[in-house]
Amino acid sequence: MPDPIIIGHTRAKELKRCPRRYWFGYEEGLSVPSRPADALAIGSLAHKCLEHVYKGLTPEWTDVEHIVHEWFNEAMKIARDSIQEREIFEAAELVLGMVRTYLRRYIAHDAEEYTVLGAEIPFQFETEDIHGNPVLFEGMLDGLFRDKNGEIWIHEIKTMSRLSGDLITALTLDDQIGMYVWAARRALGVQVAGVVYSIMRKAVPAQPERLKRGGLSKAKAQPTTYELYYRAIEEEGLDFGEYDEILEHFKADPNPFVARHIVYRSTFEERQISLQVAALASQVRTLRAMAETYGPESWYRNPTQPWDGACYCDYRSICQNDSEEARSLYESRVDHIPRDIKPNQIGEFKLSVPNGY
Ligand code: SF4
Numbered sequence: 001m002p003d004p005i006i007i008g009h010t011r012a013k014e015l016k017r018c019p020r021r022y023w024f025g026y027e028e029g030l031s032v033p034s035r036p037a038d039a040l041a042i043g044s045l046a047h048k049c050l051e052h053v054y055k056g057l058t059p060e061w062t063d064v065e066h067i068v069h070e071w072f073n074e075a076m077k078i079a080r081d082s083i084q085e086r087e088i089f090e091a092a093e094l095v096l097g098m099v100r101t102y103l104r105r106y107i108a109h110d111a112e113e114y115t116v117l118g119a120e121i122p123f124q125f126e127t128e129d130i131h132g133n134p135v136l137f138e139g140m141l142d143g144l145f146r147d148k149n150g151e152i153w154i155h156e157i158k159t160m161s162r163l164s165g166d167l168i169t170a171l172t173l174d175d176q177i178g179m180y181v182w183a184a185r186r187a188l189g190v191q192v193a194g195v196v197y198s199i200m201r202k203a204v205p206a207q208p209e210r211l212k213r214g215g216l217s218k219a220k221a222q223p224t225t226y227e228l229y230y231r232a233i234e235e236e237g238l239d240f241g242e243y244d245e246i247l248e249h250f251k252a253d254p255n256p257f258v259a260r261h262i263v264y265r266s267t268f269e270e271r272q273i274s275l276q277v278a279a280l281a282s283q284v285r286t287l288r289a290m291a292e293t294y295g296p297e298s299w300y301r302n303p304t305q306p307w308d309g310a311c312y313c314d315y316r317s318i319c320q321n322d323s324e325e326a327r328s329l330y331e332s333r334v335d336h337i338p339r340d341i342k343p344n345q346i347g348e349f350k351l352s353v354p355n356g357y
Pocket residue numbers: 017018020021301302303304311312313314315316319320
C-alpha cells in the first residue's frame with residue numbers, strides 16, 4: 001500500500017487555488033517568514049483564549065489576561081525591532097478587547113443554552129482516493145456543543161477584519177465546515193445538526209468621536225456601538241432628537257464587532273465533500289508521479305487574473321523566478337506534525353463565565 005496522502009482543509013484550499021502554490025508550501029516545505037504579531041497570530045491567540053474559556057479554565061477575567069500576557073512575553077523575545085514590539089503590544093491589546101467584547105455578548109447565553117462537549121478537538125481519520133489509495137484526513141474543530149434538544153453543533157470561531165453583509169451566503173457554502181461536519185461523524189462518531197458560527201471582528205469598540213466644536217460625529221463608519229453612542233449623548237447632555245438617524249443606524253446593528261450565525265448542514269453535502277477529498281488526494285498523487293517523470297513543472301500554475309497583476313501570493317517571486325537566491329528568502333516549514341489524537345476527544349466541560357460577564 002502506498003503512503004497516505006494527507007489532506008486537511010488548508011491543504012485542500014491551497015491545491016484548489018493553485019497546484020504550484022501547494023507544491024511550494026507542502027511538497028517543498030517553503031514558507032514566508034512570519035511576523036510575531038501578524039493576522040494569523042492574532043487569530044490563533046483569540047482562539048486560544050476562547051478554548052480556555054470553553055474548557056472552563058478561566059473563571060476570572062485575569063485568567064484570560066494571563067494567556068495574553070504569556071503570548072506577549074514569548075512574542076517579545078523574537079521581536080526584531082521596535083516596530084515589531086509595537087505591533088506585539090497592539091496585538092495583545094486588540095485580542096483582549098476582542099475577547100472581552102465576545103464574552104460580554106455570548107458567554108452567559110452559551111452557559112445557559114449549551115453543554116460544551118469539547119474545545120480545540122483534533123481529528124484524523126483514514127479515507128480513500130478515487131483509486132482506493134489511502135488518504136489521511138485531519139483538522140481541528142474549534143468546539144462542539146449540545147443544545148437543550150440534544151442536537152449537536154460544531155462551534156466554529158472566525159476572526160475577520162470586517163463583518164461583511166453577505167456573510168450568511170458565504171457561511172452556507174463554507175467548504176471548511178462541510179469538511180468538518182463530515183469529519184465529526186467519521187472521526188468522532190457524532191452526527192451534527194450544523195454549525196454555530198462565532199465571528200469576531202479584528203477591531204475593538206471605541207467611544208464615539210467627539211467634535212471640536214461640540215457634539216458627536218455622525219460618521220456611520222466609526223468603530224462604536226449603539227450602547228456607547230447612546231451613553232455619550234447622555235453624558236454630554238446632548239439633544240437625542242439631533243442624533244435620531246445615527247442612533248437608528250447603530251441600533252440596526254447593535255454590535256458590529258461580533259456576530260453569531262447558526263447554519264444547518266445537510267448529509268447530501270457530506271457525500272460531496274468526501275468525493276472532493278478523494279479527487280484532491282488523487283490529484284496530489286498524479287502530480288507527484290508526473291513530477292517524477294516530467295519534472296516539477298508538472299505542478300502547474302493557476303494564476304488568478306494575472307493580467308491586472310492581481311495574482312497576489314506569498315510565492316510570487318519564486319513562482320516568477322525559481323532560483324536559489326529567490327528560495328533563500330523563504331523559511332522551511334515544519335508542516336506535518338503527527339497529532340496526539342486521543343481515542344475519546346469528547347467529554348462534558350463545565351463552561352465557566354468569567355466574573356463580571
Ligand atoms: S503567483 Fe500565482 S501562479 Fe504563482 S504560485 Fe502563486 S498563485 Fe500560483
